[in-house]
Amino acid sequence: MASHNGNARFLAGGHSLIPMMKLRLADPGHLIDINPIEAELNYIREEGGEIRIGAMTRHRNMLESDVLAKHFPIFFEAEHVLADPVVRNRGTMGGSLCQADPAEDLSGVVTALKGEAVLRGPGGAERVVGMEEFHIGPYMTAVQPDELLIEVRFKVKPGGGSAHEKVERRAGDFAIVAASAALWIEGGVIKDCGLACSAVGPTTMHIGRAEAAVIGKAPSEELFAQAGAMASQDCSPSADGRGPVDYKRHVAGVLSKRALSRAAASALR
Amino acid sequence: MLVSMSINGQTHSHDVEPRMLLVHYIREMAELHGTHWGCDTSNCGICVVLMDGDPIKSCTTLAAMAEGHEITTVEGLEKNGVLDPIQQGFHEMHALQCGFCTPGMMVTGRALIDQHPNPTQMTDYEIREAISGGLCRCTGYVNIVKAIRWAAAYEAAAATGGN
Ligand SMILES: Cc1cc2nc3c(=O)[nH]c(=O)nc-3n(C[C@H](O)[C@H](O)[C@H](O)COP(=O)(O)OP(=O)(O)OC[C@H]3O[C@@H](n4cnc5c(N)ncnc54)[C@H](O)[C@@H]3O)c2cc1C
Ligand code: FES
Ligand code: FES
Numbered sequence: 001m002a003s004h005n006g007n008a009r010f011l012a013g014g015h016s017l018i019p020m021m022k023l024r025l026a027d028p029g030h031l032i033d034i035n036p037i038e039a040e041l042n043y044i045r046e047e048g049g050e051i052r053i054g055a056m057t058r059h060r061n062m063l064e065s066d067v068l069a070k071h072f073p074i075f076f077e078a079e080h081v082l083a084d085p086v087v088r089n090r091g092t093m094g095g096s097l098c099q100a101d102p103a104e105d106l107s108g109v110v111t112a113l114k115g116e117a118v119l120r121g122p123g124g125a126e127r128v129v130g131m132e133e134f135h136i137g138p139y140m141t142a143v144q145p146d147e148l149l150i151e152v153r154f155k156v157k158p159g160g161g162s163a164h165e166k167v168e169r170r171a172g173d174f175a176i177v178a179a180s181a182a183l184w185i186e187g188g189v190i191k192d193c194g195l196a197c198s199a200v201g202p203t204t205m206h207i208g209r210a211e212a213a214v215i216g217k218a219p220s221e222e223l224f225a226q227a228g229a230m231a232s233q234d235c236s237p238s239a240d241g242r243g244p245v246d247y248k249r250h251v252a253g254v255l256s257k258r259a260l261s262r263a264a265a266s267a268l269r
Numbered sequence: 270m271l272v273s274m275s276i277n278g279q280t281h282s283h284d285v286e287p288r289m290l291l292v293h294y295i296r297e298m299a300e301l302h303g304t305h306w307g308c309d310t311s312n313c314g315i316c317v318v319l320m321d322g323d324p325i326k327s328c329t330t331l332a333a334m335a336e337g338h339e340i341t342t343v344e345g346l347e348k349n350g351v352l353d354p355i356q357q358g359f360h361e362m363h364a365l366q367c368g369f370c371t372p373g374m375m376v377t378g379r380a381l382i383d384q385h386p387n388p389t390q391m392t393d394y395e396i397r398e399a400i401s402g403g404l405c406r407c408t409g410y411v412n413i414v415k416a417i418r419w420a421a422a423y424e425a426a427a428a429t430g431g432n
Binding site for chain 1: 287288290309310311314317323324325326329330331333334377398399401402403
């Protein structure tokens with residue numbers, strides 16, 4: 001990577017990069033295929049109070065994972081509506097995050113679960129980046145050209161529940177709007193919350209105001225309706241073939257509320 | 270660059286441009302024209318082949334990414350002049366009209382049956398979900414679902430000594 005002076009790209013599943021190259025939106029001089037190191041980077045591990053997902057873990061592996069289904073049901077829900085099964089055989093966790101498409105489902109999921117990305121640079125130096133820092137703009141991330149995303153880590157905390165809601169034009173399409181929610185509830189009180197919306201802004205929209213508004217309170221439909229209203233106000237969609245701004249704001253609010261309610265139900269189960 | 274892979278059990282080795290897509294390698298270098306090339310945008314599923322048994326879109330895979338892998342195309346289904354049950358099923362159930370989507374549908378159906386723990390118990394939903402990466406503009410899918418189910422039943426009957 002270093003010898004190509006920023007003119008090279010890593011190639012994972014290729015299901016975003018190859019279409020981008022066909023459209024001449026990406027024009028790398030060199031591709032470095034990381035599929036040959038899949039054995040090293042395709043894993044879902046539970047260790048030391050954390051879940052770690054390797055960058056080359058395919059969508060299908062996340063859909064079918066018992067470990068994820070147990071701790072973070074949001075993965076099954078998002079993967080089930082992400083693209084189609086043939087695409088899911090190839091696309092990866094690392095490619096999804098590094099593509100940083102604002103409509104990407106997994107970026108919302110990882111943001112809601114407060115995941116951290118582990119990046120490895122030249123010489124093997126590693127740094128850990130939270131999602132706030134990771135997404136710096138549309139299709140732009142904190143990953144430097146000579147850095148490889150290795151894995152994504154999630155803390156397993158007590159009382160966790162999570163859910164993903166998505167509205168799309170047809171099965172397997174990118175979202176018109178999607179909402180990803182995670183809640184950690186102990187003793188009837190929300191201890192922590194993560195809420196993110198996809199396809200309604202220049203990057204995955206982290207709805208921090210709604211998170212702060214529900215932490216410390218008891219879960220209730222009114223509370224989640226207030227949080228949904230905040231998501232609706234704080235996102236910044238633009239009008240396109242998938243709908244006008246007002247409609248997308250409305251859907252972001254409804255889906256955020258629904259995702260939070262279902263996350264609460266799964267936390268209290 | 271020299272790219273080698275096994276297609277339907279036969280080793281192929283060709284010097285190709287690094288940017289060559291797998292679908293073109295299969296059609297132009299290996300001269301197997303059963304795999305079709307449609308939308309070229311990863312949406313239609315016409316180009317689906319199996320890589321190590323899993324369905325993938327060959328228009329969204331570089332030939333170089335298949336280096337060293339095992340590819341199965343629709344031509345690889347028939348064995349010794351006998352149609353694979355999935356092919357027979359498409360025939361029995363009238364699951365094709367123009368035939369454009371058929372190669373992708375057949376290999377996808379083959380992989381579904383091969384990977385399902387209990388193929389005769391597959392639900393319609395499971396079959397529809399599995400083929401949801403492919404578009405058929407002719408049949409309305411009903412007969413494709415029936416064909417895949419026919420193949421699963423035929424194989425189960427054959428395995429228990431029936432016809
Ligand atoms: C038909 C279709 C429908 C889709 N529908 C959806 C959908 O509904 N929802 C959704 O969320 N997504 C959808 N996708 C996108 C899909 O999830 C992609 O697979 C994913 O976004 C990219 O993963 P990839 O492994 O293919 O990445 P690639 O295309 O290989 O790479 C994407 C980018 O990430 C970089 N990269 C990849 N891995 C690393 C790494 N480990 N370290 C550093 N950089 C890296 C690459 O250099 C490239 O810039 C769809 C794709 C298709 C083709
Ligand atoms: S040609 Fe590959 S999906 Fe349409
Ligand atoms: S038979 Fe014509 S597209 Fe399927």
